[in-house]
Amino acid sequence: MRFTPLAVWGRFLKRRVPSSLWGRSLLIIVAPILIMQGAVTWAFFDAHWQRVTARLSDGLAGDIAWASESYRDDPTPQNLAVITERAQKSMQLSVALIEDETLPTEQRRGAIGIVDRTLEKALDARVDQPFWFDTTRYPAYVDIQVQEPNGVLRIIAPRERAVATQAHIFVLWLMLATVLLMSVAILFIRNQVRAIERLAEAAEAFGRGEIQPRFKPHGAREVRQAATAFMAMRDRIQRHIDQRTALLASVSHDLRTPLTRLRLELALAPPFKRAEDMKGDIDEMEHMIDEYLAFARGEAGEAAQTVDVGAMLRAAGDDARRVGAVVEVSAPNGLTAALRPIAFRRAINNLAGNAASHGEHVRLTARTLPSGGLEIAVDDDGPGIPEDMYDEAFTPFSRLDESRNQNSKGVGLGLAIARDVARGHGGDITLARSDMGGLQALIRLPG
Structure with a gap:
């Protein structure tokens, strides 16, 4: 027997899907929420956060390229002082020259690799000289160094100049909204499933013949309708059982009366050949009546x-x-x-x-x-x-x-x-x- 890929996938999902109504209802509500939130998060990072970060990094790389080129055009202390003042005043950059130094050889990258890749791409496109940067040493700043003929031009930039730092707030609010929605969904589903569980418990108890007080239907309108229909059915079945038991008890009582007379007449009659056989037949008839009545009654109450x-x-x-x-x-x-x-x-x-x-x-x-x-x-x-x-x-x-x-x-x-x-x-x-x-x-x- 051959199975199509769709059939195989369907069998795989059937084995993995929860078997209980509680689990399936929870899956129906929670799975779309998680998928929606995942899609929103991905769209946010792809369409907004990465784009904003790329533009910020590109702008920072342009400022650094300006500082490096301006210094190479006139590598004097006076020009460096002018560059430093303008960068601090207009671009929030701290510029300093470390003479007779070379770029560090150690590469330090942050946990979110996309920030380092975006900044490296922007610097590589704007800065002609060899460069090195570190986004992990200072939590609020980015350390960028550019190799110059007489040393290393070190530039310290605020972190918000290179990356959109408020993205975590959006993610936090998104997570809080997800938790809130899931909590409401779980409470709602649990309340609905509990009403069905109570109906199942009442039906199982009735099947075992246990007498329980009438329970009040709860839950959605359809569940209450099912509970009301079950209660009406239970009452009809119980009336039928009571009527059958009463009928058989009445028949048993009516049959015992002539059997008792027969037994009395046999006891008073003179001994004869078939007397014992007749007594045995009477005993068997009484035994059969007891069996029929016991089967009909069942001691359910x-x-x-x-x-x-x-x-x-x-x-x-x-x-x-x-x-x-x-x-x-x-x-x-x-x-x-x-x-x-x-x-x-x-x-x-x-x-x-x-x-x-x-x-x-x-x-x-x-x-x-x-x-x-x-x-x-x-x-x-x-x-x-x-x-x-x-x-x-x-x-x-x-x-x-x-x-x-x-x-x-x-x-x-x-x-x-x-x-x-x-x-x-x-x-x-x-x-x-x-x-x-x-x-x-x-x-x-x-x-």
């Missing part, structure tokens, strides 16, 4: 509490031992997590009971993940499930009889309820082949 995970696993192990399995429980001492205890206990009991029903040995382990989350594994040595049926195993009312020889009392909701509970805590359940030979159910919860 339960508040999270700090739970001893090890104690919960040991209790689930005791229940699994009653089925006849050999159970091993491994959990660090003092391992706790914020969980909805009734719902999570039901999920663990479902997984442990399922493992005990299909295997002779069951292992329950818990550990803390490096990220701070919680991991619980339930392993067994049963027949397991083919990998291509892992997803189907979580489907409500799915019974994988061929692979698991499922208990006749099951209705195919054990794994579905367990996954619903795990996802309600912000995590998930995955299935894998266990090192014990059977199935491994792995619960991972975030920190």
